[in-house]
Amino acid sequence: MKILTFKECFIYILTLSLASSFFLITVTLFNNVYSFDISNQEERGVFVLREKGAVSSATSLIPLYFTHVLKMVKGVKEVSPEAVALCYVKGEPVIVRGVNPKIFYRVVTVKGVKLNQSDVFSAVLGLDLAERLRVRTGEELLVFSGLNDKFVELKIKGFFSSRSPFKDEILVPLNIGQWLRGTNYGFVSLLRVKIEEKVINKEFLLREVTETYSVKVSLRMKNNSSLVQGATVLIFDPLGNFYSKKVTGAEGKTSFKLPIGTYSLYVVLHNRTTTEPFKFNVSRNEELTFILPSNLTGKPPKKRIEPSAGKPEEIKAYSSVFRGVKWQVSSVTLKSGDIKGFLEEKIGFTDAFLWLLASLTFLFSMLTVNQASSSLIKNIVQTIHVLRALGASKKYVLKKLLSELVIVSLLSGFGGCLLGTFITFFFFRNLLVFSHALTFSITPWIEGAVLSLTVSLGTLNSYLLVLNELKKQGEIGFMK
């Protein structure tokens, strides 16, 4: 004999399913919105570096010379600089991404029309955005920066499709992205790095580029190999800015702590130096020996010299690029999550609060389940009385009740997960966050957590209610 029949359980199953779907929707929604990231880290072996203190990629600024620094690390295949600007186009806020087409398309996979190096006032649009803006190829698009007083008219070269959030963005040449972002040509928002996963991983790379290395410098004269004591050693960073100054000791040696990069070194002796600086790379702890010519004829350099970093591939107006930029490699991070950063750092809304809210939704919906199960409980108790009258043992009845409740809760849990997934995909899919359509995917751990919570709490709740009702109705013996 069954304790629970489907007809009696229907409202209970329905309510429990709705409660669990409500919980699933809330958790999925929060998780998706909270972890949303403009940097679009989608592809394998590709990750994004951005400014350590920045709340989001849209506010991050990294010196462009980082491309040069990263390329010095073994295992780095490509470094794509990107300038991300929040703009206003045809009544909508839109993310405009300045890229160097030559490098960008080697790192990111998109299908459709691509930008070329020679395209100046051109743009390619993601298909989803193009549909929203209702634009066509050849049309001129007036783009206003959302951060400063810049605007630019761009010709639509074509459209592209992508599985990543790029489909809601405009791709423009890097320079245009930098204008709209409100930065000079020496800075970008983020660097997309493609690595050989067999050689390095991203944590290792970050450690390599942010670490300071000890460089011991020994000076010797060319003619007699004697140690040079009391000479002033001037170090200029890869951008040509003065970095550090030290005097060699009794052993003709001195040491510096330097981040990764290509440095220039001048040795000043009796107010004279070499005509050209010594250049050296730093990527690990090293001992370097420099041989000085017998005659030093050059004048000591001023505060700034010609940069030793190679000319970045993506920059043409080289002379003005790095002026005023400080050499500071420790300012990058792997941190992602634009909404998370914004909510946490600017709003103070941590993920703990979001999880608290999600838990409250489930708890509060369980109150509804409680209400809905009261008539079911009444029926269960009546059936139990009948079973007991027919001679069923207490153990048998409780075991049977528990197993049936588990089945019913499991059914409700599955129903809730299905319904929740459907509602999420159907109602939230086209909603925009940071001007990107929310993309949902089934997250097994969330679905699993919702299902197990539904089953355990649903079963436990009903089981305890039945026991309580039996106790109230005077089945004292039953409870013993």
Next chain:
Amino acid sequence: MLLLALKGVLYSRKTFAEILTVAALVALIFSTVSSFNGYREQVQEMLQPYSLTPELLVTKRGVNELFSGLINYSAVKDLHVTKVRFVLPVLLTNLKVKFRNGVREVRVEGVDPYVFASFKPIKVKGVLVEDGLKCNVGSLLSEEVGVVVGENLSFLLNNEVVNLTVAGIIYTNGPCDWEIILPLKTLWFLKPNLKEKVSFFEVSLSNARFEKETVKEIEGRNPCLKAQPIRKTNLVTSLLLKQFEEVVTIWIYIVYLMVSISIYAVSSNIVAETERDVSVFKVLGMKRREVIKTLFYKVLIVSVTGYMLGLSIGLVGAQVVSRIIYFMKGMQVNPFIEPWQVFQSLIAVLLISSAASLFSTYKTLKVKIKEVANIPGRF
């Protein structure tokens, strides 16, 4: 009937749980809505534009493209309104220019040279052209095509070739870096069909406070013109927040769905509880209408009490959370509810509970008296 319903609510042991069920979900709605209201205000305040010298873009009304929307230069007189500092007329066109490495079509910008220098932050290597057959070349373009100061550039027009001397290389960190800049009169000379025409005007104001009134004044003077602030920070922020609001709103609708189910569950319980009582009432001669009224009031009392309790708990909860955030992060947020939001949700709850009670009452009235008449009721 109301008194009878009230007695029914008061004497029922389960009433508190029923009210609490509705209140919990309503509290969830109000805490979310009030917090969102508070945060929206905070974010908008945080992202206020800081520009002290705001600029307006004045284009031809009804045309979205700068290139094709040509305006008569004479319209400049309509732009010199009270709070305007400078007006920069700009004519944009594409011209074929012969460089050392070949012929290339470039974007050419004709400007009023006297205003241009005071309008934009510019660095010039050489001199800024004021008149004559001279031009300035943008820094990025000059690097690309290898142009130097003093060089002659050949502009290939329809029937003739005009040579202009490069007077300076300009650095603006903006679109001009990829363009050739000419005095407006020189460009009109090169393109006679564009004489006395401009693509747009850039208008600099003395203070951001006058943005709206200047837009009105300009558009009022010349209805063919469309003026808009160039800095869109406020607009972009509010649009982004609107996107968030849409997500929150849909989520709130789902909570409303849960509230409806909750009220339905509560009313079903009330029906189950009073099933026998209703039968007794009917036996005692109570009319069908009166029975409906009694149950309707009972559900309504539970729902509205739950709603009021939820509203209070929600607002207090939001305040508590905002206080916690204030102590943790130092950010002052004041959650608040707009009167229309209270009204809207109250109407929703009343409608839901009315529908649920009527549905439940309908079910109750189907009770067969004979089956339950001899069973004692609660009342």
